[in-house]
Amino acid sequence: xxxxxxxxxEAQALVRETARSYAQRVLVPVAGRLDRExxxxxxxxxxxxDLGLMGVNVPEALGGAQAGAVSYALAxxxxxxxxxxxxxxxxxxxxVAETLxxxxxxELQSRYVPELTSGRFAAGSFGLSESHSGSDAAALRxxxxxxxxxxxxxxxxQWITSGDRAGVIIxxxxxxxxxxxxxxxxxxFLVEGxxxxxxxxxxxxxxxxxxxxxxxLAFEDLRVPASAMLGAEGQGFxxxxxxxxxxxxxxxAQAVGIGTAAKEASIRYAKERRAFGKPIGEMQAIRFMLAxxxxxxxxxxxxxxxxxxxxxxxxPFTREGSMAKVFASEKANRACDVAVQIHGGYGYIDxxxxxxxxxxxxxxxxxxxxxxxQRLVISRDLLGR
Amino acid sequence: xxxxxxxxxxxxxxxxxxFAARELTPNAKRWDREHRFPAEALKxxxxxxxxxxxxxxxxxxxxxxxxxYALAIEEISRGCASTGVTLSAHNSLYCDPLLKFGTAAQKxxxxxxxxxxxxxxxxxxxxxxxxxxxxxxxxxAVRKGAMYVINGTKNWITNGPVADAIVLFTIxxxxxxxxGITAFVVDxxxxxFLRQKADEKLGICASPSCTIFxxxxxxxxxxxxxxEGDGFxxxxxxxxxxxxxxxAQAIGIARGAYEEARDYxxxxxxxxxxxxQHQAIQFMLAxxxxxxxxxxxxxxxxxxxxxxxVRHTRESSMAKLYAxxxxxxxxxxxxxxxxxxxxxxxxxxxxxxxxxxxxxxxxxxxxxQRLIISNALLK
Numbered sequence: 105x106x107x108x109x110x111x112x113x114e115a116q117a118l119v120r121e122t123a124r125s126y127a128q129r130v131l132v133p134v135a136g137r138l139d140r141e142x143x144x145x146x147x148x149x150x151x152x153x154d155l156g157l158m159g160v161n162v163p164e165a166l167g168g169a170q171a172g173a174v175s176y177a178l179a180x181x182x183x184x185x186x187x188x189x190x191x192x193x194x195x196x197x198x199x200v201a202e203t204l205x206x207x208x209x210x211e212l213q214s215r216y217v218p219e220l221t222s223g224r225f226a227a228g229s230f231g232l233s234e235s236h237s238g239s240d241a242a243a244l245r246x247x248x249x250x251x252x253x254x255x256x257x258x259x260x261x262q263w264i265t266s267g268d269r270a271g272v273i274i275x276x277x278x279x280x281x282x283x284x285x286x287x288x289x290x291x292x293f294l295v296e297g298x299x300x301x302x303x304x305x306x307x308x309x310x311x312x313x314x315x316x317x318x319x320x321l322a323f324e325d326l327r328v329p330a331s332a333m334l335g336a337e338g339q340g341f342x343x344x345x346x347x348x349x350x351x352x353x354x355x356x357a358q359a360v361g362i363g364t365a366a367k368e369a370s371i372r373y374a375k376e377r378r379a380f381g382k383p384i385g386e387m388q389a390i391r392f393m394l395a396x397x398x399x400x401x402x403x404x405x406x407x408x409x410x411x412x413x414x415x416x417x418x419x420p421f422t423r424e425g426s427m428a429k430v431f432a433s434e435k436a437n438r439a440c441d442v443a444v445q446i447h448g449g450y451g452y453i454d455x456x457x458x459x460x461x462x463x464x465x466x467x468x469x470x471x472x473x474x475x476x477x478q479r480l481v482i483s484r485d486l487l488g489r
Numbered sequence: 490x491x492x493x494x495x496x497x498x499x500x501x502x503x504x505x506x507x508f509a510a511r512e513l514t515p516n517a518k519r520w521d522r523e524h525r526f527p528a529e530a531l532k533x534x535x536x537x538x539x540x541x542x543x544x545x546x547x548x549x550x551x552x553x554x555x556x557x558y559a560l561a562i563e564e565i566s567r568g569c570a571s572t573g574v575t576l577s578a579h580n581s582l583y584c585d586p587l588l589k590f591g592t593a594a595q596k597x598x599x600x601x602x603x604x605x606x607x608x609x610x611x612x613x614x615x616x617x618x619x620x621x622x623x624x625x626x627x628x629x630a631v632r633k634g635a636m637y638v639i640n641g642t643k644n645w646i647t648n649g650p651v652a653d654a655i656v657l658f659t660i661x662x663x664x665x666x667x668x669g670i671t672a673f674v675v676d677x678x679x680x681x682f683l684r685q686k687a688d689e690k691l692g693i694c695a696s697p698s699c700t701i702f703x704x705x706x707x708x709x710x711x712x713x714x715x716x717e718g719d720g721f722x723x724x725x726x727x728x729x730x731x732x733x734x735x736x737a738q739a740i741g742i743a744r745g746a747y748e749e750a751r752d753y754x755x756x757x758x759x760x761x762x763x764x765x766q767h768q769a770i771q772f773m774l775a776x777x778x779x780x781x782x783x784x785x786x787x788x789x790x791x792x793x794x795x796x797x798x799v800r801h802t803r804e805s806s807m808a809k810l811y812a813x814x815x816x817x818x819x820x821x822x823x824x825x826x827x828x829x830x831x832x833x834x835x836x837x838x839x840x841x842x843x844x845x846x847x848x849x850x851x852x853x854x855x856x857x858q859r860l861i862i863s864n865a866l867l868k
Contacts, residue, residue, distance in 0.1 A: 371866055371867065374867065375867065385867050388860075391859065391860070391863035391864075391866075391867065392856070392859040392863065394862075394863050394866050394867070395810075395858070395859035395860075395862035395863040395866065396859070398807070398862055398863075398866055399787075399807040399810055399811050399862060400811070402787065402804075402807055403783035403784070403786065403787050403807075403811055404783075406783065406786035406787060406790060407779075407782065407783055407786060410782075410786060423778075424782075427778070427779040427782055427783075430775075430779060431779050431780075431783055476772075478775075479771065479772040479775040479776070480768075480771070480775075482775035482778060482779060483771035483772065483774050483775040484771075486751060486774055486775065486778055487751065487754070487755065487765050487771065487774065
């Protein structure tokens with residue numbers, strides 16, 4: 105498909121407006137404080153669930169908004185402009201709900217998805233990364249051993265967003281030995297938060313996204329029934345890749361939102377701050393920085409919405425999702441860096457929001473596939489394997 | 490929301506792609522080296538409707554839209570960037586202002602045969618002392634009865650050496666600044682229209698440009714485009730569309746460089762493996778492809794806005810700025826991937842690199858695009 109992205113539909117515009125209004129009215133005023141106090145945005149997540157934003161691309165029958173992948177991306181751009189920590193928590197919740205819808209049995213879906221979309225669960229978590237296994241996901245060491253009618257999980261996970269708050273966690277584990285094809289022996293399970301044998305470990309003290317919770321998890325003889333498996337045995341890697349493909353659209357959108365917030369703050373500041381007898385916004389050096397931010401963020405938005413549009417149309421979007429993710433995250437970092445520069449000393453202190461945007465943007469080139477992994481995905485697609 | 494190309498748009502693109510592969514790519518290197526204007530190939534472009542892509546059929550054009558135009562210019566430029574700019578200047582800078590601002594009589598004589606591809610147009614705005622600062626026009630038009638007498642100099646006029654007519658910008662009232670600029674359409678065989686020898690350029694060597702002197706050139710009032718003082722508005726409107734054309738040209742150039750680099754990486758071996766297996770090369774190609782897509786999305790967005798009759802000044806500038814600078818980066822990386830072969834005139838890569846360079850300069854430098862974008866942001 106030769107996609108040309110153009111205007112959102114009325115329904116999509118409505119989702120965007122809903123998210124924008126909430127982000128600007130509620131999140132913008134509190135985001136700095138949430139960040140400083142490392143406060144998980146519990147109450148806000150519940151309100152976002154009421155607005156349908158905890159399951160944007162999830163069927164109505166399961167409590168979702170059934171508004172599609174494009175609406176989801178549009179909503180994420182808006183939420184991230186308000187509070188990137190809240191946005192990533194929402195993004196992971198959406199990804200978990202969508203993964204359940206796509207790969208979970210009808211029983212798993214009807215039991216857990218409405219909890220995620222309604223806000224009765226504070227959040228959902230995605231348990232793939234381990235201490236020694238990030239980009240190389242197939243190298244994970246958590247094991248699941250058959251035991252009677254169920255499975256017994258042992259191992260640990262790291263960098264788990266909302267892991268201490270989650271009502272459910274999707275956990276990847278090795279169910280058969282690597283034998284030279286490590287991706288083939290992975291399977292995927294749904295684990296309830298608070299399950300016996302699940303221990304929440306260290307809370308990471310992060311540079312940014314400080315109001316989102318990131319923890320390690322340990323599994324010690326954690327038992328799950330056979331029905332807790334998503335997809336089939338050995339399908340885990342494929343499920344992870346599928347989930348991350350969609351997840352990358354969410355993170356690309358988050359990055360666009362953070363970059364846009366930094367740009368908007370810079371425009372405001374450039375109009376007010378004076379130097380050499382005039383607003384710095386009248387100086388070409390500053391104006392050109394803003395022009396580049398605007399251009400690159402617009403391109404990032406178009407790439408992101410193209411990938412979302414392809415997903416929504418049921419077409420392949422692996423390459424396009426990775427392009428959106430690598431481009432948007434790197435341009436968001438540039439935008440935030442320039443925003444700090446425009447603000448001078450005020451960009452370096454937490455009284456102004458750009459210092460937080462700068463920290464929040466940094467992780468977007470790392471999580472849900474580093475920039476390097478995105479380039480691998482893209483080049484494999486271009487060159488054949 | 491996610492709009493696919495229409496069948497007609499896709500057909501035009503595919504037709505242009507095949508045409509470029511067959512007629513342009515095999516010859517572009519030679520035309521470049523010989524500084525040869527590809528007159529024969531342009532005749533075939535005319536048969537494809539490329540002399541008036543988004544000009545209505547009743548005015549002699551192909552009756553398609555700006556999206557089709559952008560797609561066509563990309564494909565043509567992928568084969569030969571010189572041919573691409575010849576067509577872009579003719580469509581956007583000559584035909585478009587005639588369509589928008591010409592009278593019925595002017596369109597009959599100066600649009601129809603041009604849009605049909607029987608004649609070629611050019612655009613005279615830039616002067617030796619007036620490039621980015623287009624308001625610094627010195628060429629004067631003085632009214633004398635039913636005539637204007639025009640004196641002055643234009644330079645870097647794309648198609649100048651071969652064009653049949655020019656959309657020409659002059660000062661009619663020096664006290665009014667940009668409101669004193671007036672446009673005309675003038676045949677290039679008018680007495681007093683004096684073309685100079687073709688410019689020697691770094692790239693787009695098969696696209697002839699030149700300086701033109703106007704010495705007491707008499708032009709009837711009936712050849713004025715719009716009213717006195719409308720000139721600047723006409724020029725800016727033409728450039729809004731022209732920037733879509735140049736963005737598309739830049740994308741076409743970059744795509745050529747990218748595709749050739751990708752193919753080369755699969756066959757060229759170092760350290761016992763094709764260089765495409767080295768991550769350093771893979772990542773360059775990934776970035777090239779990503780940036781190409783970003784540029785195309787920005788460009789087609791601007792074209793779609795134009796088709797919907799929406800003001801698209803800022804979006805055209807973003808497309809032009811991003812696409813041209815992207816083209817510089819991508820053609821540079823293509824040379825790097827090719828190593829010494831990229832530097833050799835044996836391949837097309839060094840030409841792509843030279844051709845890309847102009848796209849950051851003409852029809853508004855990158856700096857002018859940033860001015861336009863930031864003016865919109867900070868107003």
